[in-house]
Amino acid sequence: MSLDGHTAVPPESSIPPMPGFPPRAGIPTQHAAPPGGTPGFDVTGWVSAKRHRTPPAIFSLGPEPRPSDPKTLADDAIPGWKLILRAALNFLVALEIFMWLTGGALVWALGFVWPALIKAAGQEEFWATTLLNLLYVPVALILVFVFGRMGRWKAVWRRYGSPAWSRLRGVAVPTAGPVRGPVEPVDVWGPLRVVADPGTLALLDAETAQGLVGDVDHQRLLGALERVRQEPERLAALLGAVREHGAVACAHPSGARDLPGRSLAHDLLSRQLRLGAAENVPKNPAGYRGADIALDPLLLGTSLLAVGPAGSGKTTRLTRPVAEALCLQALTGSAVVVVVGAADADLGPAAWYDVVVAPGDPQAGYGLDLFGGAAHADEAAARLADALLPDELALRTESARLALQQIVGPFESGYGRLPGVRELVLLLRGEEQAWAGLLAAVRGSGMLDRHQHELAQRERMHGLADDPGTLLADRLALLDRPVFAGCFNPSAGDRAPLPLFALRALDHPLRVRIALPDHSHPEAARILARLAVGQFLHAAASRADRSLFAGLVVDDASAAVDTHAVRGLQRLRAANAGAVLGLRTLVDLPESLRAPLFGAVGGRMAFPGLAPWDGKLFEEAWGTVWVDERDVTRSLDTSGGVVRRSFRGMRALLEGERAQTESVTTRKVERRRWSASDLAQVLPRGHAVVSLTSVDGTQVPPLLVRLP
Incomplete structure (x- = not known):
């Protein structure tokens, strides 16, 4: 059976199409991929894993935020070799003192205070020996407290001991992401079992036990159940397909059940993509430090603008992972994604996509409908005119x-066609x-x-x-070049064109890649980029069925952003849609568009190497925050006599710092969250500063994130 012009998998079976998406005409057909889940996947452990969702943008399977005080931040700033050397030196000194005390000094001192105890211990009386051994315990605790504090043993344990202990105790579970802590198994097919007859899920349970069911299968079947729960006829068809075909039932129109070469940064149960880890630095709010930051449709629904020069990681660390996450969600039947970028941009292999539009590529399988995404001729002409004219x-x-x-x-009207x-x-x-x-x-x-x-x-x-x-x-x-023959709408007498894809088909769980000929025909690529983005924005906002999240990923949006695009971005929030736009620099846009673009998106991301004039807009968008400014005046402590100065010298040797006196003055001041200078010069490689906004208005402040 076919769905949306695609062949279901396996072709010879009678597996019904995904409920909620009736067959439609006009969408290109793609051959079915061979069935296959994720061998060895522990779907029970994945579903049972503990998750948290507070505050927003925290990866549900990652570590919970751990607030840090100034002392902890100071310890984290100490180099590892220095921290270990200081801890080892204090341990040796404490050990020597303990051995000296237990080797006779403590007994000698107690002989003056409690001679009866020492005499009884010498005669090996039980009560005296036991009491004497118990006296060693408070001595050891005092030494641990004093020298552990000077040697920062707690910081050593937090940095090295605790992670090693966690790895030693952890249980390896093959999942689509990190699982936190021990879990109690749950019934992964509980919602289906409630409405199914006994025996309906026998095949599905067997496949689950054998590790033949993946996270995509789980979310696809439960999503199909939610769409047909109130329709008895379609519910019976779904349960029948599950009884007969198990995890293959209601497969995506392409037949794919996973993406080849996918990463482990996804949690489809919460529809999250792990973006990176929030650094434990004062600029990050305490509620986010140490936690993994993630994107989901609620955050992408306000759109995200990423700015950074070439080589800063926009493609490998943002646009490709987002494209991968939306392609996975499309396989579950909950999203449709359009990815626009240069033909040589690393936005995933062709196997990730159902439709690959590559004008100028002789191996291309699909063309682009220049009038797609419009309901009537005037709208189609307006979209095409906007795309044709440069800024x-x-x-x-x-x-x-x-x-x-x-x-x-x-x-x-005259010819009956466009x-x-x-x-x-x-x-x-x-x-x-x-x-x-x-x-x-x-x-x-x-x-x-x-x-x-x-x-x-x-x-x-x-x-x-x-x-x-x-x-x-x-x-x-x-666009009227021999290399583009058959790639666009044909004229009378032209040879048969390639199957044309129209961007109005955003009510289907499709994965679309538009590969632009940036190097061979740069101006044509700019026209096509503006056309694809304009058609998507118009089609996404005018959809009658908005049950699917419509995602647009543009690797280089410098040619695609104009006044109409900025207006279209503002309408996506209410249409269950969102866009991720990458820019090398804001200078590529007309000055009149830069501030409106910042206002149209809810998410902003700055990568290392940002130009100061670009950082100025980020600085203004992120605003200011009240902070406690501490003025500390320090001076060496030279007071006291010879004994006191000698003690301070020994303490300085153990702590690594000389004794000082200090006076502290604290006052409230208003400071920029991130200044243009910080973004241009201080932002380290492999990091980014990102702020997000949910469709319900919840804001995530700017965070310094270490990208994977």
Whole structure:
């Protein structure tokens, strides 16, 4: 059975399509992938693992935040070799003192205070020997307290001992992410078991016990149950498929049950992607220090803007993982994703995607519908006109829209289809033969009275110096190249095109990759990037069915962001959709768009190497915070006589610091959370500063995150 034009897996079976997504026409067909889950996956341990979700953006399977006091931060700043050397030196001194005391000094001292005890102990009387041994305990505790404090033994245990002990006690469980602490097994198919007859889940339980069920299978089946729970007929079909096919039931239209080469940074149960670990530094709020930071659809629903130069890790540490997470969610039937980037950008292998649109690639399997994502001709013409004009010609957008609408609408009425690229070029330039053919077609359709006025307006503009049609034709000619033959809407007489993908198909759990020819045809790539982003934003906001999260990932959005895109981003929050946009620098955008873009997104991410003028916008967006500023005046302690100074010298040797006197003054001051200078010069490699906002308005303050 097919779903959305795809072949279900296995092809010869009668597995029903994923409930909630009825078959639709007009979506390219892709051959089914061979079935296969995640061998050896412990789905019971994964579902049973303890999770936490407070505060927001904390990875549910990661460590809980651990607030840190200034003393802990100071200990963490000490180099490891120095910390261990100081701890070992204090241990040796404490051991020598303890051996000296227990070797005779303590007995000699007690002989003056309690001679009867020493005499009885010498005669090996039980009560005296026991009491004398018990006196060694408080002596040992005092030594541990004194020298452990000077040697910072607690910091050594926290940095080295505790992790090693946790690894020693931990139980290795193959999961899709780290599991915290011991877990109590739960019934992973409990929701299905409530509505199923005895024996319905026999095959599914057997596959679960054998490790043949993956996290994608679990979420896909439970998601299908939620969609059909109130529809008895479809619920019976779902339970029948589970009884017959087990974990393969209701497979994704592509047949895939996992992604090849996927990472372990995902928790599909909470729909989270582990982004990195919040550093234990004063700039990070105490509620986030030491915890893993994660993204989910609630946070991506406000969109995320990432800025950083080439090589800073935007693709490998952000856009590729986000694309992978959304592709996994698409396999569970809860998301649709469109990934836009250069053909050579590392955004995952082709096997991750159902549709790969690669204009200019002779091996491409799909083309792009230039008018996709619009309900009628005027909307289609407006989207295409916005994409064709570069930023420097934005002032002519309205006249260009009108010029294209004056052709596309009548053409559709006359020919019953939308025009191809070459036909549009000829009509925009006012070629006599093409124009006469259009007039004849409109007259023959009986629609001349309806379109006569706009056709006359367009004809009067032919040949004038300010005719926007000439400009549009020149821009559109960049797509009318032999290398792009068959990649876009065909004109009359063209060879059969590739199957055209239309971005209006965002109500299906599709995984789409648009690979742009950035190196061979850079200007055409910019047009296609603007077109894809504009069509997505329009289609996502105008969907009737918003049950799927619609995710857009743009690796380099410098050419794709314009005034219309900024407006479209603001509408995604209410449409169960979101975008992740990457930029090398904000200078690539017109100055008039930079501040509105920052205001349109709820998430902002700064990577190392950020230019100071880019950091200025981050600094202003993140604002200020009240902090306690401490002015400390220190001076060496030289008071006392010879004995006291000698004691301070020995203490300085053990602690690694000379004794000082200090005076502290504390006051409240307002400081920038992150200054442009910090972002440009202090941000370490492999890190990023990220702030997030949930669709319900909950904000996550700027956090310094160590990226994997």
